[in-house]
Amino acid sequence: MIWLFLSLLALLIFAGIKYVLFIKNRDYLHIWKKDFYRSYTDPRKQIIAHGLLASSGHNTQPWKFVFKDDKNAFDMFIDRSHLTSEVDPDRRQLLISQGTFIKNMGIASEVLGYELEISYDINDEWNIYQRLATITIKKTNSKRNKLYDYLFNPDTHRGLYKAMTLSDEEKKRIKALAISYDLEMMIIEEAEDVKYIGNLALEGAFIEARNQDVMNETCRLFKNNETSKKINPYGFSLEGQGLPAFMIWFIQILMRFFPSFNHPDQTKKAFLNGTHQAISHTHTYIMIKSNELDPKSLIKVGMLYQELILNLHDLGLVIQPLSQGIEVYDDMKPVYEKIHKAYGNDQHILMLARLGYPEKPFNHSMRFKPEQVIKEVSS
Template sequence: MDKRKAKRMLGRIAAAVSGCVLLPAVVLSAASGIFRSPAYLEPWQKDYYRQFQDVRVQAAAHGLLAANGHNMQPWFIRTDAGDAGSFYLYADSSRQTPEVDPMARQLMVTQGAFLEYVRVAGTALGYTVDIGLFPHGAYDEGRLEESMVRKAVAKVTLRKAAVSPSPLYAFLFQPDTNRGPYRPAPLTDQETKALQSLGTDKLAVEVFRNKDDLGRLGGNVMQAAKAEAGVPRVMEESEQIFRANEFAKNRYRYGFSVEGQGTTGIMKHVIQGVVTLFPSMNRGQAASDRFVQSTQAAVDHTPAYALIRSRDNSRESQILSGMLYSRLVLQAHSLGLAVQPLSQALEEYPEMANIYAAIHRDYAPQGGTLQMLVRIGQPVKEAPLSMRRDIRELFSEAP
């Protein structure tokens, strides 16, 4: 065999081997939808709101970026044709997650998170923002879902004023949650003071960074994660809103995805392809094990925790806690810190009752309700952006 024939043969062998290696990646990438444009990320663009003329839609487009339970984005907005400066925010009960949130407490916290983002954005856009809670009266707790349809959480009124840029505005466009590892550097006294000073006469922010509290709170977090992982109906609720690939993310634009664990780049598409082709890898015991493992990794890389505690557990306090949580997120970002909610220990379904009682006994001994538990620290890397719906979907009719 001459050298040219040998070279051609070696080339064909190399190509065949290469094809065997690349074929799975090609198949996985196709299943992932690698060439699909991520429309679900458009709301994160800083000029997204500019395409809308109505200031109510502009403000709400910022609220859409706020933290929310299970990324369900459970917000619904109604407008009044006779009042061009106001809108009414409703809790969308059809987007509730009843297994982990049977009392709809997290749903109310989520409403508050939205309202605070609207307030920060409205001020930066040159408006005063008045927020009146429950303008139609309190919910009938005995007919809660019906009340949510009939009664607004808040009336938001925007009045033209001088532009007053908020130092926190730029941080609206950062992902609210970072589930990755945090650096071991402890929070400084100045950082701790800046976060705790966000508290009000009705709500407290407490930051814990000593070894005993880190161990105790980390223990609460892990107990709760293991308990939740062992409740099939709760895990199934999360599985039902998992979006395995780009096709599903563009179609639904809410819920969970692989980015939630910080996976990006080509590895994101590899994992999405695998989960798309083999759905069982993200269900049942496999999903439970992965949830516990990821929680343990988070706990192992946490230099501080923060708790938001309210005097009572009224619907108003829940909403105000959500507003405070948004301020906490934005303030943390302004300090170069990241946060991640780890609030399973605060959930109110039966299997969590003992853990809920224990953490309240330790951290709310004088009474009150712990509304949020989060980890805080300097992130090792930036978190990817999560799915967001088209803001027009939130409005009952386009203003």
């Protein structure tokens, strides 16, 4: 009996040590610390560290940068290795994700005391294989920006929302954000509309789950162990599902020894259950609409969406994008047409999201560090 007790004790001690190391070594989350940028002396890296906290389609973080000899400038490119070609064949989400980064970068540079000049390379012949922009920084006086502190909040909240609606003042503030971008934001709270959009989102989720190519792409984005998260900290992981750290650690052990836990059928089931639960606890939707689909317009949509996220945090609200229904691949066309017929008004619906007051806080999702997305070369 004593040997059994000692064996169990040793196992518990070993498990405890492994868990402590798991918590300590999750360096793909360290970037969320407010003083993390101080790890770098190069102001370009400090600014990029803030940009990397931005939201991106499927958390792909499709950003990369080239540093040349000029210490006050860097080039911005799209990371084509992070394309999601099945669900984003026309690259809308990809370009919107460039705008979210640029917005975060602009807010951070103000607070750090730098002025940004962004020179876009986009013209009629531009494509995603070419440089997106050259960014030049110039030292200036630091400015206060009340949105800065919210850069460090989780960008997406997939949890449950309270049965509360927005005040008139909150709706007015939110809608006003779109004016300077020449875009439109539509807030939807009527019960009949909320139910209709929720049903369309569920229909889109079922379409996505039945499309094997889409599900294979989703599975490729899922990181189910610490090694994959440290090497390629983009896409999906258990951190993004709102689970406590101990559960993440335990489930990853199960997936390691029982691969069936990570079977595509399990992925489909979890995806559909999560979507249904989220929709059933949603009381407000928001859309961002544009008259244009050119690259610069899509980047503006991303900038507005990121500014929306930060303003919602200031109001105590959170948001989760629902890409199903506004994606443009063939299988999703029926849902795409229904939602545009009901709410498009001859415009393109480029973002659809649920928003509300969270029932509880949510986890941060994994992120790259600056050195993982920067290439330094000599001219």
